[in-house]
Amino acid sequence: MTLRRRLAVLAAATLAAPLLTVIIPASPASAHGWVTSPPSRQDQCATGVVSNCGSIQYEPQSVEAPKGSRNCSGGSSFTVLDDDNKGWRVTSISSSTTFTWRNTAMHRTLNWQYYVDGNLHQTFTNGNAQPPQIVNHPVTGLPGGRHKILAVWNIYDTAMAFYACVDVNVGGGGPTNPPTNPPPTGNCGAAWSASAVYTGGMVVSHKARKYTARWWTQGEEPGTTGEWGVWQDNGAC
Structure with a gap:
């Protein structure tokens, strides 16, 4: 390939790079x-x-x-x-x-x-x-x-x-009460329950520590799933 040809290819690649950046869609916002x-x-x-x-x-x-x-x-x-x-x-x-x-x-x-x-x-x-x-x-x-x-x-x-x-x-009658299982416990979140369903972003407390679910889970105990598991350890609470 001649020097002129190489320069032309390099220039075309340089111009294409920002176009690729523009057309990559943004990630959807986390939900909600x-x-x-x-x-x-x-x-x-x-x-x-x-x-x-x-x-x-x-x-x-x-x-x-x-x-x-x-x-x-x-x-x-x-x-x-x-x-x-x-x-x-x-x-x-x-x-x-x-x-x-x-x-x-x-x-x-x-x-x-x-x-x-x-x-x-x-x-x-x-x-x-x-x-x-x-x-x-x-x-x-x-x-x-x-x-x-x-x-x-x-x-x-x-x-x-x-x-x-x-x-x-x-059917009428007295008002129903909001659910109490699992109960909210301030900034540490609700106490973890083995039977409850949790989805990404939910916060629970377990054994005096705070955890955030990375994705849907049920029955997986916080503190036992490892660094890359479903529960992110947010420290003591």
Whole structure:
């Protein structure tokens, strides 16, 4: 190859390099939050109550889509959540019931909305702050009978929202309480439970140490999975 030819090839490669950098897509943001009580559709997938859900069973917190949807999937790729004939377990609740979100990334919040059969029923705000890991909303005045409740977490500083559908049968009576297993324990997170399902980003405490789950897990004891295992050791607490 002549010197002129070599210089031409080198120049072409130099010009192509920044173009390659431009077209590489950015990694998706880590995710985020879902309703655990009463158990949402994605929570039922994650805990094995409903099977053959696809990848949502490993990442129930990831139902993220643009604001304004009224679909259980939000219009995301998790379309199995939109299937009303999937065999979702219906939870009996009272007309005043606490809905609990578990969050794995604390985004600043525009508001939280609850739709009953497609109609806006109640809205909660928190001053556009970042929420804690566990958020409880006392939803009141629910109509009797069987309903599909869509819970929406609208993010303050993006065009995105998180979606979760809950199938319920409202029978009246006193309010239900938020779940207490595993209980929150401050900055160290909830106490680890061998029977609980954990997904990426969840924080637990075990034997006076704090751990963060790297991915979906159940029954794997923190402190026994090694440096590259599912549990990241965050030190004493």
